[in-house]
Amino acid sequence: MHRIAEPNSNRIPTLIQPQKRLFGLGLKSLWQYRELLYFLVWRDVLVRYKQTAVGASWAILQPVLTMLIFTVIFGKLAKIPSDGKPYPVFAFAALLPWNFFSQALLRSGSSLVGNANLITKVYFPRLLIPLAASTAPLVDLFFSFLVLIGLMLWYHVIPTWGMLFLPLFVAQSFLSALAVGLWLTTLNVKYRDVGYVIPFLIQAWMYASPVAYPATLVPEKWRLLYSLNPMVGAIEGFRWAIMGSQRPDFAALGISLGVVSLTLVGGVVFFKYTERTFADII
Template sequence: MELMQENRGSIPMVDIQPTKGLLHLDLFAVWQHRELLYFLVWRDVLTRYKQTAIGAGWVILQPLITMIIFTVIFGNLARFPSEGIPYPVFAFTALLPWTYFSQALARTSGSVVGSTNLVTKIYFPRLLIPLSAAIAPVVDLIFSFAVLLVLMAWYRITPTWGMLALPFFIVLAIMTALAVGLWFAALNVKYRDVGSIMPFIIQIWMYGSPIAYPVSMVPQKWQLLYGLNPLVGVIEGFRWALLGKAFPDVAVMAVSSIVVVLLLFGGIVYFKKSEQTFADLI
């Protein structure tokens, strides 16, 4: 939407007009409403921890229990390789971005439908809703990261200089969750069964990502195709930055990153095109 302000007498007037052109994204409006973004993120964080028995403990237990299950099944029974890294640390490092992504995708996909009162009553850039839903789970990621540091100390794994690149891969994880979440958030307004199939999509996506196994288990001829999964670059980047393993295949990382950028740009365009009907359909 474009805002046009006029002074008619002593009463300020604001005209809300539809955006013109498919690629007129008006992202500057998001920056102008950055304070609202802050409060939306803060609201989501408070809602998550309000009236919980153990608070942040739930954030730590989820990846920790999953790591234990993966270690028993894939590390001890199936004996998946872990590239010379103790399997619990190998799995938990991948579970950090995955747990964030799964939570952010679930929240983002239902964020517009869950904000009916805001969408139908006042104007603000609708993009702020899924954006705040994608940013809020970063708090959970920080709590889980503390557990990983304890595991690394237990197994005497020394952090390397690659850890300085970790903020880049965190931003890439946020972009990935937002890129996919924008598509589902807009689709969920039109087709409410999208919310019902999201848990299934997330579950399938987990086994299609290199969490319990390394990318090296994928045949070489299929690795570029496997890189179309945008989480491949995120997870491999986390393992390289935190564990000091060899830098992942540049071609696979490039393909994965390009997919994220394309999905994000397409998601913003589709979301902006669809938001004009949100108030009517929601």
């Protein structure tokens, strides 16, 4: 990006040029457009609950209903162990980071196609779109967390000092969704089939994550491979922070964070390298 002065003018217009370097990511511009990020997040929250009968209550109803179904099927019928804690709290503590991750991934994965009119009309850092889409579900997470506190009081589950680490596991869920979402939303611009794959991917991913069951049910010989799923560390860490259940495997957590970091860096590079063609293809 270069600045050139107009003759007989005090204004300095901005000349926008595409990135010529693969690693010229231009991340500094994200801070310059931070107010737009706030607007996009707020718009996504408003649009999500616009013209709904119960409004933002869906942020609470969805995880509560899922928790009730899990409690009946996995807790009562299948007798899945819950680390010695009441199964409703056990399941709900996992549903919070999982629902945040799934909603963030679903929205970010289709965010570019959903904002096609905005992309073709005005310039701004395109990375703001999936970033805003991944951030908006934090509002749902906040309201759901209030329900979790109520469940803990009802079942007399005492919070632990591990709750200080909750932001770390929320951040891991956020970065996991953003990392995968960057790849999916970029591919979705050219291959619209990706939009149909995302819901199936999320559904399959849930069963591959310890949402309805503890990670200890996975055989020891598969633990390393299982840890490549970044949501394993996030969910188990969330449970440990909330209930003081079995201490998470910090080696597995480190593997998960490594996978997230590589996926995120690769996703940003792929996104920035491809964004010059978004307006032409979308």
